[in-house]
Amino acid sequence: MRAEFEQLIADRRAELETRLAAVEERLSSIRLARSGATDDDEHDPEGSTLSTEWSRAEGQRTDVGRELADLDAASERVGAGTYGVCAACGNPIPVERLRLLPAARLCVPCASRP
Numbered sequence: 001m002r003a004e005f006e007q008l009i010a011d012r013r014a015e016l017e018t019r020l021a022a023v024e025e026r027l028s029s030i031r032l033a034r035s036g037a038t039d040d041d042e043h044d045p046e047g048s049t050l051s052t053e054w055s056r057a058e059g060q061r062t063d064v065g066r067e068l069a070d071l072d073a074a075s076e077r078v079g080a081g082t083y084g085v086c087a088a089c090g091n092p093i094p095v096e097r098l099r100l101l102p103a104a105r106l107c108v109p110c111a112s113r114p
């Protein structure tokens with residue numbers, strides 16, 4: 001079980017790192033395009049599209065970074081032997097859920113509780 005969990009976490013991490021690299025690349029190409037554009041963002045339709053894209057890419061970078069941090073915490077739980085145990089009720093989290101969300105800390109009933 002433990003080896004499977006470690007594999008799940010490693011696979012997910014690899015996927016996120018690929019996504020992060022793509023987002024970083026997107027951000028640097030927007031940065032380049034912006035430096036070539038005029039300073040007058042508000043009245044330049046292209047400039048405002050770039051701003052929108054920039055915010056979206058930054059949002060994605062934040063999301064991916066957060067999930068990577070969650071995966072680090074999940075790795076620590078594997079090491080501590082508490083991985084796959086709901087942090088709220090202490091019941092085991094079904095492995096199907098962990099396959100979908102390797103960083104999950106809560107079982108489905110606890111996660112859907114408001």
Ligand SMILES: [Zn+2]
Binds near residue numbers: 087089090107109
């Ligand atoms: Zn629970």
